[in-house]
Amino acid sequence: MAGRNHLYIPGPTNVPNEVLNAMHIAMEDHRSPIFPQLLTPLLQDLKKIFRTETGQAFIFPATGTAGWEIALTNCLNPGDKVLIYRFGQFSHLWAEMAKRLGFDVEIHQETWGKGIPLDKLEARLKEDSKHEIKAILATHNETATGVTSDIAGVRKAMDAAKHPALMFVDGVSSIASIDFRMDEWGVDGAISGSQKGFMLPAGGAFLAFSQKALKATETSTYPRCFLDLRDQMNTNKDGYTPYTPNLPLLYGLRKALDLLLEEGLDNVYARHYRLAEGTRKAVAAWGLKQCAHPGFESNTVTAVIVPEDKDARHVISTAFSKYNISLGAGLSELAGKAFRIGHVGDMNDVSMLGAIAGVEMALLDNGFDIKAGSGVAAAIEYYRATAK
Template sequence: MPGRNHLFVPGPTTVPDSVLSAMHAQMVDHRSPVFPQLVTPLLQDLKKVFRTEQGQCFILPATGTAGWEISLANTLSPGDKVLAFRFGQFSHLWIDMAKRLGFNVQYDEIPWGQGIDPNRVEELLKADAGHEIKAVLICHNETATGVTNDLAAIRKAIDAAGHPALFFTDGVSSVASLEFRMDDWGVDVALAGSQKGFMLPAGLAMLCFSQKALKARETAKCPRCFLDIADHINANKDGYTPYTPAISLLYGLRKALDLLLEEGMENVYARHARLAEGTRRAVKAWGLELCCRDPQKYSNTVSAIVVPQGFDARDVMHYAFHRYNLSLGAGLSELAGKVFRIGHLGDLNELSLSSAIVGAEMAMLDVGIPVTPGSGIAAASSYWRETAKPLAPRG
């Protein structure tokens, strides 16, 4: 098929050419005296993305799923009680992991498409008078449904309950894209993956631990070896890793962090918000709805779009891929066939995102969904033009 594939799943995301070039490098000795010149600045600059001065960052050759296990196994003990909320596929999987690791999981069922009510968090923690709950597990951005939770409000709820539980956050599809402030929001463990906002291939799990979480590690009794951050603490202090690192990905991460910090994190957040709003304007112009029902919780990294009754979203994806070389995200689990997803995160601008909107619209028309041709891109482009930064006169 001529032309490149247009990748608009919510991860992996498109890798910038400069990042690809940075990874195309010869291997080096990761025990050499110069290797710390790569590792130490990476760990310091990650703190600027997690927005922390007090926390400590870690990089492991793994994925966001491993990040879930790292957060749990390094701070808790078998049988500890944790509080979680099931409102999408990824919150469901984190709960499943916690159960399989032997933790006592208390969780609330929330309809998919809704988010977490901070008042409910406060209520549940106040009811735990004996402080049996040792950690609260929150997916910041539920990638399956396009719902973003208010972490600042959840932190206030934990504080209002006077509860000492650790605050864990899955930031895989939010960190480096959505506003994230680890210190300001009192997050104890935040985890991310390389394949989304960091604009890299999958293969790195990046985490940040608060001082409170690092203290909890001292009494945690979960078995751990490869995922034990104690080994990283010992090796990282000298700029090394406890085992063979993913060297090519570290080169790529160096360039990706340079791009993010050069743009400025506030500008990164604003760009994602603006591009996402254009996508939502397109969905509205099509006469369709988002899976997320609360406009205050709309995700700025992914939109899950509900197809009309009688249609299968998988058909839209089929036509998009085979006819237009466009990859859209699938509906997962309970949402299979009911939604398709447009990922709008990472290395993109108005014109790149326009290809996803146009392609999705053509695919919907191909399967018979009654949308007005050209309506989506007209709505999105009008919004983007109206909100574009003014340019200085030519010359």
């Protein structure tokens, strides 16, 4: 099919040409005297994205899933109790990982479409008078349902309960796209991945840990090797890595960070809000509903629920085979019930209008009772009214 395939999934996202060009490099010696000139500034600038001055940033040649494991196994001990609210496929997977790693996982099931219930969290932490819970696993942006939780509110609940647990945050589909403030919110472990807001290929786990979390690594007895933070700390201080790094990804990250910092994080957050809001206007104009309940809507992905007599998989298939656009599928409990529109990374108003038009055509082709042009028109009016 002529033309490019357009990614409107919540990751991997479209990689800007400037980043692709930066990644096209010859291999070089990662033990050379000049390698620290690449790595050290990257680690410093990553702290700006996480918005931390007191924490320490890390780069692993891995994925966001590995980031979950890094936080758990470096800062906790075997059998420690961790608490997590399950309200989507990725919070579910993090909980399952913790169980498989041998932690005592306290799972609280929430409605898929809502986020972390702050009142319930505060009450549960107040009940834990012996402080048996050693860590809160908080999913900031649940990609499966298009839901964003209030991480600042999680910290307030913990403080109100005077609870000393560590707070680990899955920010894979939020950091570098949605407002995130590690120091201000008291986050102990922030986990992200290269293929979302950082606009890179998959294969990079970007993390930041508070001094409290780093102190906990000194007493953690959990077995680890490749994912050991202490090895990273020992080599990063001199500008090197404990093993062979992914050089193209590092050079791509350099350019991606330059683009993000040049745009300004507040402008990045505002752009993602506008992209998401235009998409939400289109969904409403089609007469469809989001999975996310009011107040929990994500600015990086919108999960759209289809009527009971429709199959979302047919919409996704039509969009791909006929219009060459990729949409996210409904996962687990939402399989066939929802499709997802990603609006994250290297996108603007016009690219989102292309996504909305493609979705609208696929909906019409599958017999949805919508008016041609309705969603596109709603998004156009919103983008025109809010453009600067």
